[in-house]
Amino acid sequence: MKKIGLGVVLLAILGNVFAQRTVAVVNDTQEEEYAGFKTFRFGGYGEILANFMDYGINRFSGTAYGSERENRNSISIPRFVLALDYKFNPRWILGAEIEFEAGGTGMAVELENSENGEYETEIEKGGEVALEQFHVTRLIVPAFNVRVGHMIVPVGLTNAHHEPVNFFGTSRPEGETSILPSTWHETGIEFYGTFGRRYARFSYEALIVAGLSANGFDRDTWVAGGKQGLFETDNFTSPAYVGRLNYVGVPGLRLGGSFYYCADAGANADKPQIYSEIGDIPVKIFTADAQYRGRYVIARGNIVRGNLGNSKGVGSVNIRLPNKSPYSRLTPIAQNAVSYAAEAGINIQAFFKNKAKVPVVYPFARYEYYNSLEKVETGETVDKRCQVSMWTAGLNWYPLPNLVVKVDYTTRQIGTGKIFGTSNYNSENEFSLCVAYVGWFVKK
Numbered sequence: 133m134k135k136i137g138l139g140v141v142l143l144a145i146l147g148n149v150f151a152q153r154t155v156a157v158v159n160d161t162q163e164e165e166y167a168g169f170k171t172f173r174f175g176g177y178g179e180i181l182a183n184f185m186d187y188g189i190n191r192f193s194g195t196a197y198g199s200e201r202e203n204r205n206s207i208s209i210p211r212f213v214l215a216l217d218y219k220f221n222p223r224w225i226l227g228a229e230i231e232f233e234a235g236g237t238g239m240a241v242e243l244e245n246s247e248n249g250e251y252e253t254e255i256e257k258g259g260e261v262a263l264e265q266f267h268v269t270r271l272i273v274p275a276f277n278v279r280v281g282h283m284i285v286p287v288g289l290t291n292a293h294h295e296p297v298n299f300f301g302t303s304r305p306e307g308e309t310s311i312l313p314s315t316w317h318e319t320g321i322e323f324y325g326t327f328g329r330r331y332a333r334f335s336y337e338a339l340i341v342a343g344l345s346a347n348g349f350d351r352d353t354w355v356a357g358g359k360q361g362l363f364e365t366d367n368f369t370s371p372a373y374v375g376r377l378n379y380v381g382v383p384g385l386r387l388g389g390s391f392y393y394c395a396d397a398g399a400n401a402d403k404p405q406i407y408s409e410i411g412d413i414p415v416k417i418f419t420a421d422a423q424y425r426g427r428y429v430i431a432r433g434n435i436v437r438g439n440l441g442n443s444k445g446v447g448s449v450n451i452r453l454p455n456k457s458p459y460s461r462l463t464p465i466a467q468n469a470v471s472y473a474a475e476a477g478i479n480i481q482a483f484f485k486n487k488a489k490v491p492v493v494y495p496f497a498r499y500e501y502y503n504s505l506e507k508v509e510t511g512e513t514v515d516k517r518c519q520v521s522m523w524t525a526g527l528n529w530y531p532l533p534n535l536v537v538k539v540d541y542t543t544r545q546i547g548t549g550k551i552f553g554t555s556n557y558n559s560e561n562e563f564s565l566c567v568a569y570v571g572w573f574v575k576k
Contacts, residue, residue: 166271169575171219176229177295177570178212181302187560191517191546192352198517198546198557208234210303213264222271229265231315262361264317275325285316286337286376287390289421289434296568299432300477300496301524302538303564307471307502308436310352310520312417313359318342319366326380333381343372343394346413346446347401347453351462351518354469354504355415355440358397362458370399372415384425392417398446410445428482430494433474443467444509464505464512471502477528492530496540499523501549516547517557526564534571540564 188200212232219225267281286292290299290308294315299305304314320341328334345367348357360366376390394400394415398407407413421434440446447463477496484490505518526540542564546557 166217166219166225166269169217169219169572172217172574172576173572174214174216174574175570175572176212176214177568179210179296179566179568180208181210182207182565183302183562184564185560185562187558187562191557191560192515196556199560201558210234215265225269225271227265227267227269228263231262231264233260233262262317264315267322273325275327276323277325279322279324280320282317282319283322283339283341285313285318285339285341285372285374285392287316287374287392287417288312288419288436289388289423289432290314291316292376293423295570296538296566297534297536297570300430300475300494300528300538300540301498301526301542301564302540302566305434305473305475305498305500306520306522307473307500308434309356310502311354311356311438311469311471311504312436313344313356316359318359318372320371328381331381333379335378335380337374337376339374340371341374342366342368343370343400344397344415345400345402346397346407347450347457347459349397349440349443349446349450349465350460351464351466351515352460352504354438354466355397355417357459358415360400363402367400367404369404370394370396386423388422389418389420391419406449407446410449411442413446414441415439416441427479429476429478431474431476434472436469436471438469440465440467440469444512447512464508464515466503466505466507467509468507469502469504470506471500473498473500473502475499475524492533494528494530495526496528497523497525499551501551503549519547519549521545521548521550521553535569536567538564538566538568 183206185204186201188202191199210233213229215229217225217227263282265283267279267283269277269279271277284291288308290305291314294304308314318341320339322337322339324337326333326335342360344355344358345360346358348359349355350357372392372394374392376388378386378388380386392415396412397415398404398413401407417436417438419434419436423432443465447465450459451461451463453459453461475496475498477494480493481487481490501521503519505514508514522542522544524540524542526538529537531537542562544560545553545555546560547555
């Protein structure tokens with residue numbers, strides 16, 4: 133799309149954002165999911181981000197102190213998303229999202245089987261354009277509905293609630309997005325619904341989708357790089373089974389848990405025969421999370437723990453992948469990876485009687501711990517630089533319910549699992565600014 137065209141679209145969207153009066157929050161029940169429009173709605177979300185850092189770009193450069201001291205800045209458009217829903221009738225609904233990430237059109241990677249299976253990469257521009265969601269939903273009854281197509285994998289807290297109004301910081305929680313794909317979207321079938329009454333009310337999701345590929349597993353991001361999508365089709369030889377259950381019986385409170393299981397990620401690889409010699413590569417991920425949205429405070433917390441079977445064998449194969457392959461080949465690869473986090477923000481406006489004269493501002497704090505190399509198999513060596521303990525504190529200002537200005541300061545302690553720990557590695561500190569929006573701009 134030409135730059136002038138994107139400019140016109142963005143101006144139109146921002147103009148409509150200022151007319152919105154309802155904060156867009158992910159719905160947790162089927163009755164609310166498609167409420168508020170009769171036939172069609174169009175909207176989306178986007179983020180503009182600036183970072184000011186005091187550390188070098190490569191923590192693993194070989195120095196004894198991790199990241200070198202270096203003042204550097206960056207500015208980016210992390211994502212610009214267009215979304216639409218269309219009701220063929222009240223029971224059959226089409227949903228779609230297109231994401232422009234980092235303002236670019238990506239790179240084309242081809243697997244040339246006619247040339248001895250060599251990878252060919254054509255760099256076009258930084259970033260990518262991705263079809264994040266495209267599905268058809270059949271609403272049946274509140275307790276049971278069916279969705280087929282390309283959809284969000286609801287593993288963890290952030291994937292199912294990835295819009296910028298659903299987390300406080302200028303960037304998505306780092307722990308989850310470092311070891312899991314984000315936003316994680318796959319093609320398959322989903323069954324979902326709500327059941328129970330009043331204080332015993334629950335929602336659930338059960339999915340069968342394309343599984344992760346062992347090609348992308350590595351030291352720094354564990355299985356996050358294993359999401360398929362480089363080629364025209366995804367391997368479905370070993371599908372993934374995903375389940376999520378939420379308790380939504382108390383207004384403002386949501387308690388949830390999810391699991392992910394793929395029996396053999398090697399079978400989904402570009403060349404599965406190179407993994408068949410080491411045996412199956414099972415992936416298991418378990419998560420738990422909670423959120424409370426009250427008058428005075430919003431608080432969230434989550435835990436992610438993953439297990440990769442035959443991780444040593446995966447590393448022995450991946451380190452020998454061709455130099456032209458789009459994968460990192462960094463080893464060792466963890467048998468277990470972990471992330472946990474908690475954040476809370478206080479609504480300053482709620483403490484004043486004359487709320488019209490007080491801006492909606494949430495000062496907040498977030499703590500995260502994550503380690504993409506929490507545990508390795510016997511004979512492998514743990515790299516402490518994968519272990520991160522970090523604090524983020526800042527402000528979220530909502531000039532309008534669907535528009536947020538964020539500012540925060542982050543400090544990372546490398547090589548320690550303590551909340552207020554010290555380390556032999558240099559800390560990584562940064563100051564960040566972000567403007568983000570989310571909303572439905574047209575409803576008919």
